[in-house]
Amino acid sequence: xxxxxxxxxxxxxxxxxxxxxxxxxxxxxxxxxxxxxxxxxxxxxxxxxxxxxxxxxxxxxxxxxxxxxxxxxxxxxxxxxxxxxxxxxxxxxxxxxxxxxxxxxxxxxxxxxxxxxxxxxxxxxxxxxxxxxxxxxxxxxxxxxxxxxxxxxxxxxxxxxxxxxxxxxxxxxxxxxxxxxxxxxxxxxxxxxxxxxxxxxxxxxxxxxxxxxxxxxxxxxxxxxxxxxxxxxxxxxxxxxxxxxxxxxxxxxxxxxxxxxxxxxxxxxxxxxxxxxxxxxxxxxxxxxxxxxxxxxxxxxxxxxxxxxxxxx
Numbered sequence: 001x002x003x004x005x006x007x008x009x010x011x012x013x014x015x016x017x018x019x020x021x022x023x024x025x026x027x028x029x030x031x032x033x034x035x036x037x038x039x040x041x042x043x044x045x046x047x048x049x050x051x052x053x054x055x056x057x058x059x060x061x062x063x064x065x066x067x068x069x070x071x072x073x074x075x076x077x078x079x080x081x082x083x084x085x086x087x088x089x090x091x092x093x094x095x096x097x098x099x100x101x102x103x104x105x106x107x108x109x110x111x112x113x114x115x116x117x118x119x120x121x122x123x124x125x126x127x128x129x130x131x132x133x134x135x136x137x138x139x140x141x142x143x144x145x146x147x148x149x150x151x152x153x154x155x156x157x158x159x160x161x162x163x164x165x166x167x168x169x170x171x172x173x174x175x176x177x178x179x180x181x182x183x184x185x186x187x188x189x190x191x192x193x194x195x196x197x198x199x200x201x202x203x204x205x206x207x208x209x210x211x212x213x214x215x216x217x218x219x220x221x222x223x224x225x226x227x228x229x230x231x232x233x234x235x236x237x238x239x240x241x242x243x244x245x246x247x248x249x250x251x252x253x254x255x256x257x258x259x260x261x262x263x264x265x266x267x268x269x270x271x272x273x274x275x276x277x278x279x280x281x282x283x284x285x286x287x288x289x290x291x292x293x294x295x296x297x298x299x300x301x302x303x304x305x306x307x308x309x310x311x312x313x
Contacts, residue, residue, distance in 0.1 A: 003063055005073040006030045009096065011062065011089050012081025015266070018142045018238040019134030020078060020106070022049055022060050022177060027173025032071050036085075041066050043140025047188050054139075054144040061128075069094040071227065072099075078128075079105040079116060082267075083278030086112050090119035097124050102166065104128045104152055108263065109278030110187070113155055125185035125220065126163060128152040129190040131251055135247040141171055149176045153183030158240065184226040188237045192244050194249055194262070194279050199300035201262035203307065208251060209258030215223040221248075231267070234290040245270040274312045276304040 008022040013033035025031040035041055037103045044064040051058055065071070068089075069131075074096050081089045086107065097120040099102065106111045106128045117125045130150035135143040152167055154160050163179040168179040180186045197208050200217055212218045225244065232239045267274040280301040287294045 002110070003032060003065065003070050006032045006063070006071060007066070007074065008032070008078060009034055009074045009078045009093070009101070011068070011077055011079045011093060012078070012085065012186050013044075015077070015136040015142050015263070016130070016132065016133035017080035017134075018044075018049055018062075019051070019132065019144055020080060020130075021062060022051060022142070022173045022206070024080050024170065024173045025060065025062060027175070029169075029173045031062065032074070034064055034066070034068050034071070035064065037082075037139070038065055038066055039139040040064075040136070043138075045142055049215065051139045051144050052141070054146050057213055061217075069095070071073075071096065074099070074101045074113060075157045077103045079103060079107055082111050082273070083107060083112055083275045084273060087119065090116045094120055095123070102126060102162070106130050107278075108191075108198075108275050110191060110282040111278060117155070120203050122155060125155060126152050126166070127155050127187055129187050131190065131193070131257065132283040133257040134198065135260060135266060140257055142272075143232070147176065148250075148257065149178055149230070151178050151180045151183065151186045153180040153186070154169050155183065157184070158183055160286075172248050185237050185239070188232045189244060189247060191279070191283070192239070193231070193248050195228045195283065195297065196221040196248055197252065197302050198225075198264045198279055199276065202244050202265040202268045202302055205261070205265060205269070207261050209254040212248075212252040212258075220296065220300075224300060225289070227294040229293055231283050231287045231290065231294065234292060235286055268304075268307055268311065271311045271313055274304060274308060276308070280304070 005029040010017040013035040019029045041064045048059045048061045133145035167177040169181040
């Protein structure tokens with residue numbers, strides 16, 4: 001595999017990004033992982049990427065680098081870095097977009113697509129979301145939790161041959177992906193699940209299944225979801241509460257993604273800055289613009305910010 005030219009560049013190869021890259025490479029696509037974590041990249045370069053959990057233990061040789069400039073041409077750029085790193089990441093791959101690459105954000109929260117579009121042009125960006133779960137266990141080591149569908153689509157809405165073709169290609173390589181005519185609404189659906197559990201997992205160090213099994217925490221989870229749901233509906237998203245609840249139940253089942261702690265939780269455990277501003281802060285800002293009260297969201301947001309302050313991140 002050439003580092004100079006490849007099919008897929010994963011921009012942000014932590015737990016989720018590395019897992020996506022491994023699935024696609026195993027399915028026959030050429031993949032390069034790009035991540036600023038020098039120890040993680042060095043471990044992959046030296047010993048390959050070690051995966052455990054779903055699918056059993058295996059080690060895959062993969063190409064990885066800390067420098068996006070090492071890659072001179074690519075077709076697909078999968079953004080899976082943290083929201084606060086999106087702008088710098090988008091600037092770092094402008095040379096690939098000039099060569100015709102398409103950017104797809106599979107990140108958490110709201111606003112990542114707009115940040116990428118600001119740096120490279122909206123015509124080069126697709127929205128995306130996934131309920132897949134992967135956890136970085138250490139340099140070169142990732143836990144794989146399950147297989148569930150991912151989605152992508154045009155930011156302007158509607159169907160396109162580009163989105164359909166990319167979805168088919170990713171699916172053929174083992175990453176089940178569907179093209180959505182309303183990707184912004186799909187992103188909101190995922191956001192509601194994130195909002196319901198992400199901060200609670202981070203503040204309690206519990207998995208999704210564990211926190212939803214406690215009535216006191218489940219009540220807070222549902223209150224947060226309902227506040228965010230009202231905000232989404234106020235800005236024009238057609239969101240069905242029953243469908244959201246079914247999605248929450250799906251991702252909190254033990255024995256699969258429910259055994260995963262939120263990425264926000266993993267960030268706090270590793271004394272890293274979280275995506276709380278992209279997941280909670282963005283919705284709070286929208287709520288204020290609509291004159292809506294979000295006391296639960298504000299409390300969770302403030303508590304996470306307090307923990308970040310204590311950790312010095």
